[in-house]
Amino acid sequence: MEDNEPYNYIEKLKSHLGDEMETLLRERRFAYPRQIELHLPGDNVRACNFHCGHCSGKNLEKRLGNWEDEGIKMLSVLEDRIPWHIYSGIYTEPLLNPKLMHFIETTKANFCHYGLHTNGALLYLREQDENMLTRLSQISDGEDYISISLDAGFSESYKKIKGINSDAFDDVFLGIQLLSEKKERCGLLGPNIRLTYLMGSENSSPLELERAIKKAEELDVNSIRFSLPFPPQRTQVYPSEKSEIISKGKEIDFKRNLEYALESANPENVEVIYADSQAKTYELMNNFSECWFPYYQLTIGADGCFYRCSCSDDKAAGNPRITDINLELEDIKKIIAWSQEGCFSPQSCLSQGIMCNRVGLTLNGLCEGIKKKQKAGQ
Ligand code: SF4
Numbered sequence: 123m124e125d126n127e128p129y130n131y132i133e134k135l136k137s138h139l140g141d142e143m144e145t146l147l148r149e150r151r152f153a154y155p156r157q158i159e160l161h162l163p164g165d166n167v168r169a170c171n172f173h174c175g176h177c178s179g180k181n182l183e184k185r186l187g188n189w190e191d192e193g194i195k196m197l198s199v200l201e202d203r204i205p206w207h208i209y210s211g212i213y214t215e216p217l218l219n220p221k222l223m224h225f226i227e228t229t230k231a232n233f234c235h236y237g238l239h240t241n242g243a244l245l246y247l248r249e250q251d252e253n254m255l256t257r258l259s260q261i262s263d264g265e266d267y268i269s270i271s272l273d274a275g276f277s278e279s280y281k282k283i284k285g286i287n288s289d290a291f292d293d294v295f296l297g298i299q300l301l302s303e304k305k306e307r308c309g310l311l312g313p314n315i316r317l318t319y320l321m322g323s324e325n326s327s328p329l330e331l332e333r334a335i336k337k338a339e340e341l342d343v344n345s346i347r348f349s350l351p352f353p354p355q356r357t358q359v360y361p362s363e364k365s366e367i368i369s370k371g372k373e374i375d376f377k378r379n380l381e382y383a384l385e386s387a388n389p390e391n392v393e394v395i396y397a398d399s400q401a402k403t404y405e406l407m408n409n410f411s412e413c414w415f416p417y418y419q420l421t422i423g424a425d426g427c428f429y430r431c432s433c434s435d436d437k438a439a440g441n442p443r444i445t446d447i448n449l450e451l452e453d454i455k456k457i458i459a460w461s462q463e464g465c466f467s468p469q470s471c472l473s474q475g476i477m478c479n480r481v482g483l484t485l486n487g488l489c490e491g492i493k494k495k496q497k498a499g500q
């Protein structure tokens with residue numbers, strides 16, 4: 123029950139950048155990142171259909187742009203140079219976007235992989251409207267994945283956590299069940315189905331965790347991953363206290379409850395993963411001298427601006443916008459070079475209450491180590 127393969131970011135970066143990785147990072151040479159993360163702008167009116175208390179983007183301005191056509195064109199111009207396309211959001215739900223399937227089909231037409239991060243409530247509906255699950259099952263290759271935030275074992279706690287009154291919990295299960303069935307029926311590998319579960323005081327009793335694990339097994343998903351919520355960005359507390367909020371939580375209790383739940387559920391076919399808290403985020407970030415995250419990822423925020431990472435999605439003054447570039451490969455390369463420039467300091471994120479996510483922490487830590495090795499002449 124440890125964090126492992128699908129979440130091993132260093133291995134992923136190594137396999138993308140190859141044997142030259144250390145040299146390339148040390149010398150800050152240009153490289154296409156491993157992935158581009160696209161925060162599709164909801165349905166252009168609503169950012170999301172839920173109101174989760176733990177939402178990382180709840181303090182952001184939540185700007186939405188109209189840039190989907192340019193985004194799709196950009197993926198075609200890039201061909202397979204950036205091999206992974208991640209459809210996600212910090213305050214937006216990708217399944218709300220009418221052009222999501224068009225994006226994913228462009229990804230696959232260019233021989234790339236996709237990851238879709240969703241709350242899952244609209245999976246069922248989109249199958250009914252446009253056969254989305256059938257189409258996804260037909261075009262996916264087993265490496266592609268759909269990550270669904272389950273976050274509860276019972277409908278009542280689900281409603282509280284997601285800030286809704288409806289029975290969307292059942293819709294999520296219906297959607298996952300249908301997706302599993304479609305995969306089987308197509309006889310193809312289909313997308314990996316991963317459930318995620320953010321633990322908090324409302325959803326972490328042994329009974330509730332056991333129910334979620336049993337459901338995961340019943341639904342034939344590949345994995346379920348338990349973790350603690352990332353503190354919302356731009357929280358009005360001093361950043362060091364933000365990490366304390368998480369570390370002083372009930373992490374030990376939660377972990378013990380999860381162990382009890384695992385003993386009773388005894389899952390055989392689903393991988394159960396646990397990711398430790400990010401309690402040391404502030405201390406770690408304070409020691410970072412540069413940000414290397416854009417070697418892993420380039421981000422387009424819901425407002426249509428490019429970002430160095432997915433943690434901040436507003437206050438983009440001066441950030442390039444997708445609607446302003448000519449969509450020639452050379453223009454896209456300039457944006458990537460802008461994101462990878464070495465003078466960007468993590469301290470400027472900290473000063474605005476913006477903290478690295480798990481991937482950013484891991485990769486910036488790796489690069490800081492490479493830099494120290496260089497200084498030591500090794
Ligand atoms: S579903 Fe995701 S984007 Fe929507 S409110 Fe919840 S955490 Fe935020």
Ligand code: SF4
Pocket residue numbers: 412413414415430431432433467468471476477478479482483
């Ligand atoms: S939050 Fe972290 S990963 Fe994101 S730009 Fe700042 S330093 Fe880089």
